[in-house]
Amino acid sequence: MKEFATFVTHLECSYTGKTYPADQLHGLSEAGKPLLVRYDLDALAKAVSKDELRNRIPEFWRYREFLPIRKSENVVRLGELMTPILPANKLQQELACGEILIKDEGRLPTGSFKARGLALAVAMAKELGVTRMAMPTNGNAGAALAAYCSRAGIETYVFCPEDTPKVNIEEIAFQGAKTFLANGYINDCGKIVGEGKDAMGWFDTSTLKEPYRIEGKKTMGLELAEQMNWQVPDVILYPTGGGTGLIGMWKAFNELEAIGWIGSKRPRMVAVQAEGCAPIVKAFEEGERHAEPWQDAATIAAGIRVPAAVGDFLILDAVRESDGFAVAVSDEAINVAHQECATKEGILLCPEGAATLAALKQELLSGRIKSDEQVMLFNCATGLKYPMKSEHKTIDLTQPIDYEFIKGA
């Protein structure tokens, strides 16, 4: 049994600061808020150096000292490679703005950054003896849960709103999860999971209702800082549903500063939502720390159709502390940005990723993003999972080929 050097000291309620022992199964804190993992950062800093990192395999387990797994045998691997940061030069020129960088998370296992969170959640569940997990999902999280649980030998139940993208439903079921569609939203599905705990004996893996998905998503912040030679961009635009990634990156930057690997500069964190489901934007604008549940949520960007987020205050705190903001974009603007990035940059975004480009365009005009700021957009899933409007013509092979017709296409 090989042990990792791990530096977890305890868990802490993100709301009250109350501490909880590590190495036990936890859901939310007694206050009903997310638990955060805390580390002995001094010991961590002595155990690993930037130089040492450089020689490690380019996957996110290279940051294992920053992660809570104790035994390497519990790590569940599907090839968690580091994702590229792609410059979008043509868009930058066209928008006459600072450098645009796209962190393309669609390369991860199961085609989305949900793999980061679920790889950690499943590994920790395995370490703590869990044999059955359940989750509500708009698609990508369920797919990652199904894949990692199948690999770990853990039974899985997944509940999706009935209008979840079809390919997600299929991949969840195909990868071995017991899959259910319900005529409601992700929060309604979450209720099924929460209220079924006793009857079903499953572990609730809902966003932020267990402590380890944040730690997995934290690797985005560690990774982008390392890739940028321990610098951070001026602005990060993040498509925000439950907000795990935004909260996770914020935690990463704080831990990196605490060990002296980055300075005090933080990116301005911008939470991007869709006009049809923008609870965080509304709370931001009204100066609130908590968001009211959004009614009749609707957007083509399924991954950010989250009417109520249990970590709302953590998202809003990070956005405000960073001098960032929260902003909503229309589905129409998402569609335009989606197409633009595909034809101009050759980068096939997911609609949620396209929302960040739409937000950039909008906020360069409003002046909330300055034309000399370097921005990083998050593309969180492969565009191949989503419907694409495309134009094509057909050729009848029983007739002579008409090249004039082809030229005119």
Ligand SMILES: *Cc1c(COP(=O)(O)O)cnc(C)c1O
């Ligand atoms: C889950 C998801 C999001 C939102 O991520 P959070 O960290 O939960 O806010 C955005 N885009 C896609 C494609 C997703 O699957």
